[in-house]
Amino acid sequence: MFLEKINVQPEYIVGHSFGGRIILKALAQKKLFPKKVVLIASAGVTKANATRNGLLFLLAKLGKFVVGLFLLPSFQKKIKQRFYNLVQSDYSTAGVLTGTYLNIIKEDLSGLVKDITVPVLLIWGSDDKATPLSDANFLAREIQGSKLEVFEGKTHFVHKEEPEAVLGLIKEFCR
Known part of the structure; x- marks a missing residue:
C-alpha cells in the first residue's frame, strides 16, 4: 500500500465514493490504522x-x-x-x-466491514443514486460504533451540495 511505502499513518482519513471503497477494504484488511474515518457516500457494499x-x-x-x-x-x-x-x-x-x-467495483465488501473497529462517520445524501441510502444503513449496522448523518434531498455529491455543513460534521467528529 502506498501509505506503507512512504511510512505514513494518517490520524484521520476521509473518502468519497470509490475512495471510501478503498478505505473500507484497507481498514478491514488491517492495512490502515487511523484514529477516525469519514466516509462520504462510500461505494463497496452492494452487488446491485x-x-x-x-x-x-x-x-x-x-x-x-x-x-x-x-x-x-x-x-x-x-x-x-x-x-x-x-x-x-x-x-x-x-x-x-x-x-x-x-475490476475493483465488481467486488462486494459487505462481508468485510464487520471487521472494522475504528470510529466511522458516514455522511450520505438521501437522494444518492450511485450509492443508495440502503448502503449507508447497512454500513451503520455493520460497523460497530459508526454514526450516520443523512442530508435530506441531497445526492451522491452531498459534500459539494452542502460543503460547510459537511465540513462542520467532519471537524466535530475529528475532535
Whole structure:
C-alpha cells in the first residue's frame, strides 16, 4: 500500500465514493490504522451497484459510438459529462485507470466491514443514486460504533451540495 511505502499513518482519513471503497477494504484488511474515518457516500457494499455500473459502462460505450457518428468532438465531451452527471457516476474521472476501476467495483465488501473497529462517520445524501441510502444503513449496522448523518434531498455529491455543513460534521467528529 502506498501509505506503507512512504511510512505514513494518517490520524484521520476521509473518502468519497470509490475512495471510501478503498478505505473500507484497507481498514478491514488491517492495512490502515487511523484514529477516525469519514466516509462520504462510500461505494463497496452492494452487488446491485456493481451490476448497475456494468450496465452504465455498456450504455456509455454504446452512447460514445452513436454520438461519435453524429457529433463533433467538442460536443461529444459535453454529452459525456452530462451523462455521468445524470447518473451521478465517478466513472468520468477514472481516465486511464478505467479497466482497474471496473475490476475493483465488481467486488462486494459487505462481508468485510464487520471487521472494522475504528470510529466511522458516514455522511450520505438521501437522494444518492450511485450509492443508495440502503448502503449507508447497512454500513451503520455493520460497523460497530459508526454514526450516520443523512442530508435530506441531497445526492451522491452531498459534500459539494452542502460543503460547510459537511465540513462542520467532519471537524466535530475529528475532535
